[in-house]
Every structure is written in structure tokens, then in C-alpha cells.
Amino acid sequence: MTTLELSLSPDSWMAVCEEARLTPGRGVAALLPDGRQAAVFRDRSGRTYAIDNRDPFTGAQVLSRGLVGSADGRPFVASPLLKQRFDLETGRCLDDDEVAVTVYPVRTK
Amino acid sequence: MTTPTIVLVGHGMVGQRFLEALADRGVTERARIVVLCEEPRPAYDRVQLTSYFSGKTPDDLSMVEAGFMEKHGIELYVGDPAESVDREARTVTARSGRVVAYDTLVLATGSYPFVPPVPGKDARGCFVYRTIEDLLAIEEYAKTATTGAVVGGGLLGLEAAGALKGLGLDTHVVEFAPRLMPVQVDEGGGAALLRTIERMGLTVHTGTGTQEVVTADGAVTGMRLSDGSELATDMVVFSAGVRPRDQLARDCGLTVGERGGIAVDELCRTSDPAVFAIGECALASDGRVYGLVAPGYEMAQTVAATIAEEEAGNGFTGADMSTKLKLLGVDVASFGDAHGTAEGCLDVVYSDSRSGVYKKLVISGDGVLLGGVLVGDAEQYGLLRPLTGTVPPVSPEQLVLPAGAGAPVALGPSALPDDAVICSCHNVTKHAIGQCSSLPEVKKCTKAGTGCGSCVKTIEKLLPAATDKGLCGCFSYTRSELYEIARTLRLTSFAALLDSHGRDTAKGGEGCEVCKPTVGSILASLNNGYILDGEQASLQDTNDHFLANMQRNGSYSVVPRIPGGEITPDKLIVIGEVARDFGLYTKITGGQRIDLFGARVDQLPSIWTRLVDAGFESGHAYGKALRTVKSCVGQTWCRYGVQDSVKMAIQLELRYRGLRAPHKLKSAVSGCARECAEAQSKDFGIIATANGWNLYVGGNGGATPRHADLLAQDLSDAELVRLIDRFLMFYIRTADRLERTSTWLERLEGGLDHLKDVVVHDSLGLCGELEALMAAHVADYRDEWAETLDDPERLRRFVSFVNAPGAPDPSVRFVPERDQIKPDLTILTIGNLEGATSR
Ligand code: SRM
Numbered sequence: 001m002t003t004l005e006l007s008l009s010p011d012s013w014m015a016v017c018e019e020a021r022l023t024p025g026r027g028v029a030a031l032l033p034d035g036r037q038a039a040v041f042r043d044r045s046g047r048t049y050a051i052d053n054r055d056p057f058t059g060a061q062v063l064s065r066g067l068v069g070s071a072d073g074r075p076f077v078a079s080p081l082l083k084q085r086f087d088l089e090t091g092r093c094l095d096d097d098e099v100a101v102t103v104y105p106v107r108t109k
Numbered sequence: 110m111t112t113p114t115i116v117l118v119g120h121g122m123v124g125q126r127f128l129e130a131l132a133d134r135g136v137t138e139r140a141r142i143v144v145l146c147e148e149p150r151p152a153y154d155r156v157q158l159t160s161y162f163s164g165k166t167p168d169d170l171s172m173v174e175a176g177f178m179e180k181h182g183i184e185l186y187v188g189d190p191a192e193s194v195d196r197e198a199r200t201v202t203a204r205s206g207r208v209v210a211y212d213t214l215v216l217a218t219g220s221y222p223f224v225p226p227v228p229g230k231d232a233r234g235c236f237v238y239r240t241i242e243d244l245l246a247i248e249e250y251a252k253t254a255t256t257g258a259v260v261g262g263g264l265l266g267l268e269a270a271g272a273l274k275g276l277g278l279d280t281h282v283v284e285f286a287p288r289l290m291p292v293q294v295d296e297g298g299g300a301a302l303l304r305t306i307e308r309m310g311l312t313v314h315t316g317t318g319t320q321e322v323v324t325a326d327g328a329v330t331g332m333r334l335s336d337g338s339e340l341a342t343d344m345v346v347f348s349a350g351v352r353p354r355d356q357l358a359r360d361c362g363l364t365v366g367e368r369g370g371i372a373v374d375e376l377c378r379t380s381d382p383a384v385f386a387i388g389e390c391a392l393a394s395d396g397r398v399y400g401l402v403a404p405g406y407e408m409a410q411t412v413a414a415t416i417a418e419e420e421a422g423n424g425f426t427g428a429d430m431s432t433k434l435k436l437l438g439v440d441v442a443s444f445g446d447a448h449g450t451a452e453g454c455l456d457v458v459y460s461d462s463r464s465g466v467y468k469k470l471v472i473s474g475d476g477v478l479l480g481g482v483l484v485g486d487a488e489q490y491g492l493l494r495p496l497t498g499t500v501p502p503v504s505p506e507q508l509v510l511p512a513g514a515g516a517p518v519a520l521g522p523s524a525l526p527d528d529a530v531i532c533s534c535h536n537v538t539k540h541a542i543g544q545c546s547s548l549p550e551v552k553k554c555t556k557a558g559t560g561c562g563s564c565v566k567t568i569e570k571l572l573p574a575a576t577d578k579g580l581c582g583c584f585s586y587t588r589s590e591l592y593e594i595a596r597t598l599r600l601t602s603f604a605a606l607l608d609s610h611g612r613d614t615a616k617g618g619e620g621c622e623v624c625k626p627t628v629g630s631i632l633a634s635l636n637n638g639y640i641l642d643g644e645q646a647s648l649q650d651t652n653d654h655f656l657a658n659m660q661r662n663g664s665y666s667v668v669p670r671i672p673g674g675e676i677t678p679d680k681l682i683v684i685g686e687v688a689r690d691f692g693l694y695t696k697i698t699g700g701q702r703i704d705l706f707g708a709r710v711d712q713l714p715s716i717w718t719r720l721v722d723a724g725f726e727s728g729h730a731y732g733k734a735l736r737t738v739k740s741c742v743g744q745t746w747c748r749y750g751v752q753d754s755v756k757m758a759i760q761l762e763l764r765y766r767g768l769r770a771p772h773k774l775k776s777a778v779s780g781c782a783r784e785c786a787e788a789q790s791k792d793f794g795i796i797a798t799a800n801g802w803n804l805y806v807g808g809n810g811g812a813t814p815r816h817a818d819l820l821a822q823d824l825s826d827a828e829l830v831r832l833i834d835r836f837l838m839f840y841i842r843t844a845d846r847l848e849r850t851s852t853w854l855e856r857l858e859g860g861l862d863h864l865k866d867v868v869v870h871d872s873l874g875l876c877g878e879l880e881a882l883m884a885a886h887v888a889d890y891r892d893e894w895a896e897t898l899d900d901p902e903r904l905r906r907f908v909s910f911v912n913a914p915g916a917p918d919p920s921v922r923f924v925p926e927r928d929q930i931k932p933d934l935t936i937l938t939i940g941n942l943e944g945a946t947s948r
């Protein structure tokens with residue numbers, strides 16, 4: 001069974017869930033030890049990503065519930081509230097250069 | 110080197126723009142910035158102030174993006190005005206006693222409303238119209254008033270009058286000048302405006318001054334006018350012009366103009382080089398005080414550039430006073446030399462008092478357009494203003510005559526010169542807009558269109574026409590083409606469709622937030638399966654994914670189906686009990702059912718278990734699917750009813766429940782022609798006749814209301830159902846994404862006649878197939894919530910956190926309001942929720 005792990009600092013990893021819990025193209029939310037929340041996704045080809053769960057435009061912790069898509073070959077998630085898109089690899093907002101969300105390293109084990 | 114301090118006094122529209130300009134230029138990184146703000150809230154959109162009365166909240170009006178101050182390290186002190194400036198010591202003292210030392214001081218204190226010194230002006234019931242607090246006070250007082258008078262028939266006065274009228278008051282406007290809006294429009298324009306405004310039921314008194322506010326027990330009871338008459342009124346709003354707020358500057362010895370305003374040079378520097386003044390408080394170097402926001406924005410840019418030492422010298426030398434407004438629903442615009450003051454200039458006037466349209470252009474002897482006034486129809490403003498200063502490519506008469514009268518004008522924005530300013534709020538030229546390819550891009554790169562919005566239409570005309578009709582970046586096909594592809598090739602997977610029919614750049618990719626739900630809906634319409642299994646689960650919008658509607662704080666609403674709006678007392682009690690036990694906010698919707706708000710994602714299954722047990726099912730409030738079939742009480746009770754409208758509404762709602770469509774579907778059934786169920790505003794509406802039913806289609810409420818068209822008359826129950834089956838399936842098959850039946854019908858080639866041919870006369874031989882598709886839908890329908898609750902695997906997604914299944918989301922919190930709950934939005938403004946606790 002493969003476990004998905006997320007890293008908060010260079011050499012500490014925390015287990016999030018079994019990889020199989022993730023539907024390709026969708027996300028789940030994980031509660032981090034410091035009270036923050038991460039949005040963890042898996043795409044069609046099985047790659048996994050994690051970014052902060054907080055939608056910076058509305059403040060709501062909902063990015064994990066957005067739809068995953070790709071543009072120019074790069075994966076993104078669209079916020080379910082006002083639909084701004086965030087690059088899953090860099091956290092950059094594709095609709096507003098000034099905005100970005102934190103990205104967390106992930107691995108499977 | 111020590112960090113310099115910039116102090117901004119006044120956090121209004123111009124002050125905020127100044128802060129943004131500093132941030133854009135990176136000044137916020139090298140200077141300490143302190144803002145003293147008098148009002149109890151940060152900068153908001155004063156220009157849109159009146160929209161408070163049409164439902165905008167103070168928060169909606171805010172001009173400060175969440176996190177802006179924190180991000181740029183700006184210290185903002187709300188509710189703490191500057192009281193004095195010591196220019197020698199370079200300090201500002203605020204009301205709280207706070208003393209801030211500055212290297213550079215920027216005054217952006219705006220204006221105050223001028224109140225003529227008439228007796229009684231301070232009585233209870235007298236107001237001004239400038240701040241959100243003013244509007245709140247007016248709204249409160251108006252609750253007990255029946256009549257209101259506005260002193261001043263200018264731009265703001267008419268806006269205030271519109272607001273009073275909207276609050277249900279019998280409204281009067283008293284204007285000293287002989288016409289309305291004397292500054293902006295000329296006599297003819299004023300007359301056209303007057304006619305239209307009187308037609309709306311306002312009483313206008315022009316050429317009349319206010320001598321006294323009559324009071325009893327300290328409260329307004331009326332006004333004495335200069336012609337000796339008395340006007341009975343419960344409240345008075347003064348809107349007799351504004352004066353620059355220059356007291357702070359006066360007190361510290363800065364030069365001010367004879368008639369007010371802090372005197373500044375082209376760089377907006379006051380008589381003290383360390384002090385700048387911008388916006389409505391400044392007396393510009395051309396000797397004018399500008400009462401509009403666009404010139405203030407230009408001043409803000411100038412000062413920010415000077416402080417950043419980038420482009421000193423590119424100063425503010427005066428601005429265009431052009432305006433376009435919608436006052437009380439009437440378009441009014443003036444631009445350039447509207448009053449024709451230039452020597453030797455000529456007028457071209459078109460006036461039609463029946464329709465309240467008045468247009469005047471001012472032309473110089475050699476044919477140059479100098480300015481103009483448009484009342485009642487300002488469609489051409491976006492084109493005419495940038496043409497000012499040039500010789501227009503067609504004759505002036507053609508520019509003012511309505512389309513159809515005289516030679517048709519084939520003049521679009523393409524005729525404009527490259528340096529024509531298209532957006533005057535942000536000073537953006539045609540050339541700059543030409544660098545972009547879509548409206549969102551224009552807004553992002555140039556800010557054009559993000560101010561008053563009046564230029565958006567012109568901008569759209571300048572952008573390359575959308576020749577690519579494709580659904581999105583992933584598909585070059587439209588929704589209806591994709592429907593046909595999926596249907597004929599019997600495709601059941603999004604990935605297969607994308608990889609076989611997607612654009613080359615998108616094949617093998619993820620799709621996007623546009624095509625995934627669209628294809629999800631097509632597959633659901635064609636296959637009728639449970640929408641949340643396998644790949645389908647990854648296609649649904651978040652609302653469908655959780656079978657509930659997401660609200661602004663990430664919580665959800667729950668809407669059980671109540672067919673036809675008919676409900677037993679027992680079921681009503683269950684809804685009440687569920688709402689009470691889970692602490693949900695409860696509201697009767699506009700669709701004759703009950704919405705329960707504020708459920709956390711992990712509570713949805715327990716809530717629905719209770720509802721399903723009591724016999725409820727999903728109301729599909731979340732889906733692009735049938736919403737409600739509203740119904741009047743009908744023949745059973747109503748003395749006028751000719752058919753049983755409730756029975757028919759329930760039958761139709763149960764038949765079409767769960768049907769996935771390009772957009773939501775609404776319906777209603779009325780028991781007679783009195784139409785209490787508003788069936789003609791629905792996608793399909795039914796009105797009872799003595800002989801059966803009339804079927805109307807393509808109606809819409811919402812943003813672009815449309816009355817439904819009559820499709821067929823005097824149908825029997827069976828004929829009615831069969832025709833609706835065909836109509837709905839034909840729509841589902843051929844409509845575009847997010848196209849309601851109203852827009853679809855408008856677009857359909859051949860319109861209503863073609864629709865009749867296809868669904869009534871079966872001209873395409875499609876009807877058998879359409880009926881079969883609907884029969885399959887009806888046979889296969891199962892309640893999504895019951896199916897979800899039955900399956901532990903499906904229920905696993907309903908957790909707040911995948912790694913802490915029992916834990917509630919601490920960011921979903923509520924505060925009390927009117928004996929129920931509402932989202933606690935303050936918690937959403939905190940980035941890190943460390944230590945936050947659940948409700
Ligand atoms: C709850 C309700 C307001 C209320 O408190 O009364 C409501 C609430 C919403 N409406 Fe509505 N509409 C509600 C009746 C209406 C009506 C009146 C009616 O149905 O008789 C209309 C105008 C009639 C019409 O649609 O033609 C209406 C026109 C809209 C529109 C504009 C549609 C249009 O074609 O212009 C939208 C936006 C959209 O669908 O794209 C919308 C969208 C919404 C959404 C779904 C917005 C959203 O995505 O969050 C709201 C979600 C509610 C929720 O979370 O449960 N709502 N909405 C009403 C629910 C009725 C019901 O029982 O299902």
C-alpha cells in the first residue's frame with residue numbers, strides 16, 4: 001500500500017493518506033500540525049501535488065475542493081468559489097500575478 | 110541610511126490609489142508608510158456609493174484588496190483623523206494623540222458637502238450624502254418618513270433623489286439654477302432630463318432657492334422656498350455642491366486658494382516642498398478643483414512617481430471633465446467643451462421630447478469636434494469622447510441622428526486614432542488596448558474598464574472578434590457538437606473524448622474547469638448513471654461533487670425537494686427539527702422551498718440521513734438540472750382556478766427531477782390566466798385554460814429577464830407532458846454551455862417557428878428519439894442522496910480532513926444574527942488558523 005507524504009520542513013515528512021484515497025483530478029484537505037491546511041491533489045497520470053488549502057481571494061479553506069485542469073501542459077486547480085486558477089507546481093495564481101499560495105513537497109512511500 | 114517616512118492623511122479613493130501606486134513602484138519596500146483615516150473603515154468606492162441601496166454591502170464597496178496593507182507593510186489607523194501638522198518639526202498629530210514624524214506628507218482629505226447657511230439646517234432629519242455612514246443614517250430615518258426633499262439638482266442631488274425614491278418616499282428636488290445638472294448639461298439637455306425624471310414620479314422645482322428648513326420639536330417638517338411657498342417634507346438631504354477639505358492645510362500655514370483648495374504645482378507639491386496634496390482637496394495648477402475621481406487618480410500617480418524619483422516632470426496639468434452617468438436610469442453624458450464656450454463654435458442638436466433624447470455636439474468653425482451633451486441615449490459617448498479634438502470621419506449630423514433616420518453611420522471604434530483615450534478612469538489609449546486580446550487581459554494589463562465601467566462596450570468592439578467558437582482551451586468544438594460526438598460514438602469517458610477530440614495541445618492533459626463539468630453533464634444526460642462514481646466524480650463542479658451548494662466560507666447549504674411547493678405539516682416539522690439540531694440558518698427561498706445553510710462538509714451525511722428517512726430527496730439546488738416547478742394553489746382552493754395546478758406541478762417536478770442540462774431548468778404551473786405562479790418567467794411554464802393547458806417556453810428571470818413564448822395551446826395532460834419531453838431533450842442536445850433556454854431560443858436559427866416545426870410538427874423526424882431519451886431518464890432516476898448514504902465508499906469523501914476524519918474544519922465558524930447564524934468572515938481574513946477553535 002502506498003502512502004502519500006507531505007513535507008513541512010526540509011527533512012520532516014508527515015503521512016497524509018493512502019494514495020488510493022485520491023481520485024485522479026480531484027483533491028483532499030489535510031490538517032497540518034500547526035493548524036494550517038494543505039490541499040493535496042493527484043492528476044490523471046498519477047502525479048501528486050500539495051498547496052495551501054486557503055483560497056487567498058476569499059479566505060475560505062476550499063482549494064482542495066476545486067477542479068484540477070491543465071493549461072499549456074502545466075497542472076492547475078481552479079478555486080471552487082470564484083474560479084481563480086493556481087499552478088499546482090509553483091502555487092502562482094494564473095489570473096493574478098500578485099497572488100500565490102504556498103507549495104508543499106510531496107512524495108509517495 | 111534611515112528609512113524615510115511617508116504620511117498619508119485621508120484614506121479615500123485617491124488616497125488608496127496613491128498607496129497602490131507606491132506599491133507598484135516598490136516604494137513601500139524602502140519607506141515606512143503611515144495612513145491616518147478619519148472614517149471608521151478603509152477606503153471604499155464612493156462613486157458607487159448609491160449602489161448600497163441596491164444591495165451592495167459596505168464590504169462589497171471596499172477598494173482595499175484583502176491583505177494589501179499587511180503585504181506592503183503599511184500602517185493604517187482607521188478612525189483616527191489628523192488634527193494638526195507641525196511643518197517645522199515635520200510631525201502630524203492625530204485625534205488619538207498619536208504623533209507621527211514625516212519626511213513626506215501627502216494630503217488626500219477630499220471634500221465635504223456644502224450646506225447652505227439656512228435656518229434649521231441642523232434639525233433632526235437633515236442629512237448630507239457623502240459617506241457610508243450618511244447613507245446608513247438616511248436609510249434609518251426614512252423608515253419613519255413619507256416625503257423627502259433634496260436640495261440641489263446636480264449630479265449628486267439626482268443620485269440622492271433616486272435613493273430617496275427607492276426608499277419609497279415621495280421625493281422632491283429643489284434646484285436654484287433654472288435647469289437640472291447645470292454644470293454638465295445645457296438648457297436643452299436639462300429640459301430632456303426634467304421630462305424623463307418627472308415621468309418617474311419625482312417633483313422638480315427649478316429656479317427655486319431654499320430659504321429655511323421648517324421644524325417642529327427640533328425635527329424637519331418642511332422647507333420654505335424662495336418663491337414664498339412651503340413644501341411639506343419629513344427629511345432634507347443637502348447636495349448643494351462640495352468644498353475642498355483644506356482646514357488642516359490652512360491651520361499649518363500652507364497656501365490655499367481664494368475659493369478654497371490646497372494650492373499645488375504641476376507635481377502636486379504645496380507651498381511646502383515636503384507636503385503634497387492630491388484629489389478633491391487640491392487646487393490644481395490650472396486653477397481648478399476637480400470633483401471627479403479620474404483626475405485625482407492622475408494626481409496620485411504623479412506624486413507616487415515623483416516620490417519614487419522615476420519620472421519627475423510628468424506632472425498633472427489639468428484633466429478632462431467628461432462624465433457619463435446613469436441617473437435614475439437615464440443616461441447622461443457630457444464631454445469636452447459641453448457648453449460651447451470656444452469662440453466661433455457651432456452646435457448640432459438632435460432633440461426628441463417624446464423619448465426624452467437630447468444630443469448636442471459642439472463643432473469648431475473648421476469642423477473639429479469640441480465637446481457635447483447626450484441625454485437619454487449616451488450609447489455613442491464611448492466613441493465621441495475620444496474623437497474630441499479631431500475632425501470626425503463622418504458629418505456631425507450623422508453622429509447625432511438615431512440609427513435609421515438619415516444615413517446609417519458605419520462608424521465604429523476602428524475609426525478612432527491610436528492615441529484616443531478609451532478609458533478615461535485609467536487614461537488608457539486605443540493603442541494600449543490593441544496590445545491585448547481579451548477583456549480580462551485588458552483589465553489585468555491596463556486596468557481599463559475597472560473603474561466606472563462605461564468604456565467596456567467600446568473596448569469589446571476593439572478586441573479581435575472571437576472567431577474560435579470552441580468550448581475552452583481544450584476543445585475546439587462547442588457543447589452541442591461534443592454532445593453529438595459523445596452520443597454517436599457512444600463515448601462514456603471524458604479522457605477518451607479529450608484524447609480523441611481535444612485540441613492537440615490539450616490531448617493527454619487534464620482538461621480544465623470549463624470542459625470537465627460540461628462533459629460531465631453531457632455524459633450524465635446521455636447515460637443517466639450515478640454522477641459520482643469512477644471518472645465522473647472527477648468532472649463535477651464542487652457543488653455536484655458534494656451534492657450541496659458551497660457558501661462563501663466553505664460551508665454548504667442543503668435544499669430538499671418540495672415538489673410544487675406543497676408540504677405536509679409533518680415534513681415541515683422534520684425540516685425544522687433538522688435545522689434546529691444542526692444549528693442551520695433557515696430561509697424560505699424564491700423557489701417555494703426551504704434552504705438550510707451552514708452545514709460543514711462532514712455534517713452533510715447525517716443531515717441527509719434524517720431528511721431521507723423522513724421521505725425527502727435531493728432538490729438538485731447544486732446541479733445544472735431541474736430546480737423547482739413552482740405552483741399556485743389552483744382550482745382546489747382558489748375561486749378562479751380552472752385546473753389543478755398543484756397536481757400538474759408535482760407531476761412535472763417528479764418527472765424531470767435530476768435531469769442534467771446545459772444550465773439549470775425552472776418551471777411553474779398557474780391555475781388560471783391570473784398567473785400567480787409566474788409561469789411566463791420560466792424555462793417552461795404552464796398556464797391552465799378551460800380546455801387544458803397552454804405551454805410557454807424560453808422564459809427567464811434573473812439578470813436578463815425574458816417573457817416566455819407560447820408554444821402550444823389547450824393541450825391535454827398527456828399532450829403537455831409529451832411536448833415538454835421533446836422540448837427539453839432538444840434543448841439539452843443543441844444548447845451551449847451555461848445557455849438558459851431563453852438565450853438558446855433567441856439564438857436558435859428560425860427561432861420559435863423552427864422550434865415549433867421540430868417539436869410540434871416533427872419536421873426533423875427527431876421526436877421519437879427525444880421521447881425515448883426522456884423515457885430512459887425517467888425510468889433510471891434514483892435519488893442521489895439516498896444512493897450516496899447507502900454506500901460507505903461514496904460516503905468517505907464527506908470529511909473535512911482526509912488525515913483527521915472526525916475533526917471539524919476550524920475555519921468554518923458562525924456568529925449570531927437575528928436569532929440564527931451567519932458565517933464568521935473575520936476568521937477568513939486570518940491567514941494562519943493556528944489556535945483557532947471550532948464553534
Ligand atoms: C436560494 C435562492 C435565493 C433565495 O434565498 O430565495 C437562490 C440562490 C442562488 N441562486 Fe438563484 N436562487 C433562488 C432563486 C432564484 C430565482 C427565482 C425563482 O427561481 O423563482 C431566480 C430568477 C429566475 C430565473 O432563474 O430565471 C434566480 C436566478 C439566479 C441566477 C441567474 C440566472 C439567469 O439566467 O440569469 C443565478 C446564476 C446562475 O445560475 O448562473 C443564480 C444562482 C444562485 C446560486 C446557485 C449562486 C451560487 O452559485 O452560489 C445561489 C445558491 C443558493 C444555495 O447555496 O442554496 N440564481 N434564482 C433561490 C432558490 C430557489 C430554489 O428553491 O431553488
Ligand SMILES: Cc1cc2nc3c(=O)[nH]c(=O)nc-3n(C[C@H](O)[C@H](O)[C@H](O)COP(=O)(O)OP(=O)(O)OC[C@H]3O[C@@H](n4cnc5c(N)ncnc54)[C@H](O)[C@@H]3O)c2cc1C
Pocket residue numbers: 118119120121122123124145146147148155156157158159189190191192217218219220238239240265268354357387388389390399400401402403405432434
Ligand atoms: C454619491 C457620489 C457619487 C459620485 N459619483 C461620481 C462619478 O460618477 N464619477 C466621478 O468621477 N466622481 C464621482 N463622485 C466623486 C468622487 O467620489 C470623488 O471625486 C472621489 O471620492 C475623490 O477622492 P478623494 O480621495 O480625493 O476624496 P474622498 O474619497 O472624499 O476621501 C477623502 C478621505 O479623507 C478623509 N479625511 C478628511 N480629513 C481628514 C483628516 N484630517 N484626517 C484623516 N482623514 C481625513 C475623509 O474622511 C475621506 O475618507 C461621487 C461622489 C459621491 C459622494
Ligand code: SF4
Pocket residue numbers: 741742743744747748749750751754779780781782783784785786
Ligand atoms: S393563478 Fe389563478 S388559479 Fe392560481 S392562485 Fe392565481 S388566481 Fe388562483
Ligand code: FES
Pocket residue numbers: 531532533534535557558559560561562563564565
Ligand atoms: S472609463 Fe471608467 S472604467 Fe474605463
